[in-house]
Amino acid sequence: KEMIQLYHGEISVSFKESRWFDISVMLPVDKYAFHPDEVIDEESEEWELPTLPIAEGEEQVKLPIVLIVEDNTKVREFIARELSLYFQTLEAENGKEGLFMALKKIPDLIISDVMMPEMDGFELCRKIKNNELTSHIPIILLTAKADEESHLEGIQAGADDFFLKPFKTNQLLSRIKKLIELRAQLRIRYSGRSTVSPKDIAITSTDERFLEKIQEIVDRDLSDSNFTVDEFSKKLGMSRMQLHRKLTALTGLSTTAYMRDQRLRLALPRLEKSGDSISEIAYSVGFSSPSYFIKTFKETYGKTPSEYQERRAKK
Known part of the structure; x- marks a missing residue:
């Protein structure tokens, strides 16, 4: 029971008869159910594609x-x-x-x-x-x-x-x-811009409508740090795997990475124009802690939020 509670899970017991009972254990599988300090390794995406056999020293290549x-x-x-x-x-x-x-x-x-x-x-x-x-x-x-x-x-x-x-x-x-x-x-085009219009990466008009729908969800819900991949997929009427495959095809990012990337993009104009502190900006765009925001921002843009502000101020 202590181990389950440590993993933010739930355990319950249901008695069927005097001689039989069921034990039910529910565990969260989404990284955002945990505090960033509790997460050691990045969450590996589900349904990974198989990889080509490779020689020593070469990088693995996913098979389409x-x-x-x-x-x-x-x-x-x-x-x-x-x-x-x-x-x-x-x-x-x-x-x-x-x-x-x-x-x-x-x-x-x-x-x-x-x-x-x-x-x-x-x-x-x-x-x-x-x-x-x-x-x-x-x-x-x-x-x-x-x-x-x-x-x-x-x-x-x-x-x-x-x-x-x-x-x-x-x-x-x-x-x-x-x-x-x-x-x-098209995925490269997405990764190379700080702001992207659905028309920039849409392949069909149906894609454009899909991306517009995603943008509405991003604008409305992504600033909530409790907004999860499961909620994202439910709002779109898709399974986690379907949303993962669709977003990967259009943007090159998994759903988790896309949500993180969009939160970082939302932070850019706030860093440039608002007088808010780094912590206030981190929470306002949906990060659960300023330290995680600073870490992912530096990994993505090569500089900390403070360094980014200083560079923009000089311009």
Whole structure:
């Protein structure tokens, strides 16, 4: 019981019968349930992607997730096999299953056949691009039809590229890499600015609406130090994993890191213009302690809040 209380948990006992009882233990899993002084290591994000095998002295590289939606088993397995050295692959045998998998796993890219049972590739593409959870995901459609009408329908559905069957594997790999790199450039754009408009990093209009919704939550709730990742995801109607994958795709940051980053960004104009103390500013933007604010500010901007103020004053 003492150990559970030390971890800010709860323990309860429920008697079912005279001979049986249940013991229930609830423990917080979010770092912000604890005081910063109680946290030793940074919280490792859940659902980490697997990493490539590496030689000694090299850095680990995370594998992007590619979802392959194809009703022909041999074609699907062939694509998965060819991509497996470079990506983590998921497979679905029709559009309906592919949509379920996309919403559940939030992959980095989707490759889909056009002609499939249950739901064809065009409908899958439209549903992916119109859903806030998945609108950022690039989609490559595979088709045996070379006619202009099919190509136009794919563009209207939101497809990012087309490949005619049969296709060369190295060309497909090259295009996948390029599409993932384009998304990475948007994340770099986010990290390089002190203020970012949703239009600056949005890939689709659905993304823009999603980012605007996030900004509303940031403006309204982030200054509360008790505002958690769980509350953030609930307000957006997403699971922790879905929000983590979506934010990572758009900004390059996990949900925890994004919240911390946004709090630091909120502090910048206060440091420049207000006459408040460092402690007052730290609490006003949602940090639970000034020491943690100073530590993370220096890690992010290379100087303490006081040093930042002094430099801005000289300008």
